[in-house]
Amino acid sequence: MRDLERCLIFCALLASVYAACPSRCECSEAAHTVKCVSKDLRSIPTGIPGYTRNLFITGNQIGRIGPESFIGLENVTTLSLSNNRISEVESQTFARLRNLRALDLSNNQLAIIHPEAFTVQNQSLRELNLSRALYNHSSVMDLATSLRWSSLGALQVLDLSHNSLILLPARIFSHLLNLRHLQLSNNSLVAIHNSTFQGLEKLEELDLSQNALKTVGEEGIQELDYIPRTTLLLGNNPFMCKCGIESFTLWVNRSQARIWDIDRLVCAFPVSMRNTSLLEAGKLTLGCHQRDAGGDLALQTSYVFLGLVLGFIGLIFLFVLYLNRKGIKKRIYDMRDACREVWEGYHYRFEIDSDPRLSQVSTAADV
Structure with a gap:
């Protein structure tokens, strides 16, 4: 009975290894490779041979991928899903690919990236290509969450180039402790901040070329100094060489x-x-501080002069008041007497109006 079971298991394994090639795909058992390129596929084809190590499913119309997409493909080490219009990657999608080392999702339209979307057993994933793959800023936030929850501690290469990134979420790479190469070129990054590169102590290369950096502020300089062993690419940024760029x-x-x-x-x-060259620009713009100091001195001098003028005018005003003190005092007394007479008249009229008898006497006197 046991021999029969072993025979059945062996036959099942043999069948999976030597399975027929899926329709519209090209299979090479000798190269352990399957290619399904530009075949207008709407989903990951079933029946991919178990011997497959290199799987290329590119140029199709696949909208989403999930855990059911790669059943029985434990031997795959390289998976390319580029240019498929994929918009959603579910959690645990690649969890069954326990030997996966390189994953290419470039040239897609990833709008929804679930937490643990890139989780792979044994943390085998070494390279992740997301060039031209992110749909909008919301997908960048999803990516930050997925990088945190997908257990990518062994990842060494991450490509996020050509994604129109403007700002990166705080500490987005902090869990990629073994990252060696980080591609951020051909984006629209305007600043470096938010502890972006914190934790990347093993980073060997950082590409920030062809972005929108006009300068790198003090915070950005500190960020780059956190990774002192990393070689940098910063060219083709629109640096603005004006006062304030000296520190950079x-x-x-x-x-x-x-x-x-x-x-x-x-x-x-x-x-x-x-x-x-920025190497020479520093020398040319060092005069900014001198000009600023001169401007500050001129401004301070203006304030002092204005204060002296106002003080002089105030002294003249007080002197005029002093010379006319008698006339001013007489006018004040005259105004006081006039107000008193008016007040007494109002008081007298109020008493007459409030007493009917006095009102009658006043009326008779008027007649």
């Missing part, structure tokens, strides 16, 4: 060894300094 240019000068594209760090504005 000083940092650039002392960090030349770790900036790979130092020759591409040039001024974009103002026009008079366009294409000037």
Whole structure:
């Protein structure tokens, strides 16, 4: 009986290994590869051979993927799902792929990314490509949650380029403790803050080229100093070389060894300094502080002069009052007497109106 069970199990395994290739796909048992490219597929095809290690399902019309999409594919190490118009990735979608090392979801339209969407058994995932994959800012927030909950402690390469990112959520990468390469190029990042790179002590390369950085403030400089062993790419940003950029240019000068594209760090504005290297811009803009100090001194001098003028006018006013003190005193007394006479007249009229007898006498006297 046991021999029969073993035979059935062996036959089932053998059948799964040597399963027929799904329709509209190309299979190579020798290369352990299955390709389903541009076949207008609406879902992940079933019947993919168990020997598959490299699975390419690209250029199709797949809207969502979930845990049921990859049953029986424990041997897959490389999975490419690029350019499929995928909008939703459910939790535990790749959990069965216990040997998965590289996942490519580039060129999709990810609007909903569930927590634990990228969880893989044994934390085997090493590379995650999300270039041109995020639909909007809401999906960026979902991604931040998923990176936190998906147990990606072994991830080494993360590509988030070409996603129109403007700002990154706070501590988005703090749980990727083994990350080596982080691609953030070709976005619209305007600042570096929110402890963005905290925890990335093993990061070897950070690409921030072709973004919208006009300068890097004190907080951003501190963020980059948190990862002193990381080589940087900062070129092709529209740096604005005006007063206030001195601290960044000083940092650039002392960090030349770790900036790979130092020759591409040039001024974009103002026009008079366009294409000037930031290494030289610091020397040219150091006069800003001197000009500012001169401006502050001029402003302070103006305030002092204005105070003296107002004080002089006040003294003249007091002197005039002193010279006319008798006339002013007489006018005050005259106003007091006039007010007293008016008040007594009102008081007398009130008494007459309140006593009927006095009112009759007053009327008779008038007649």
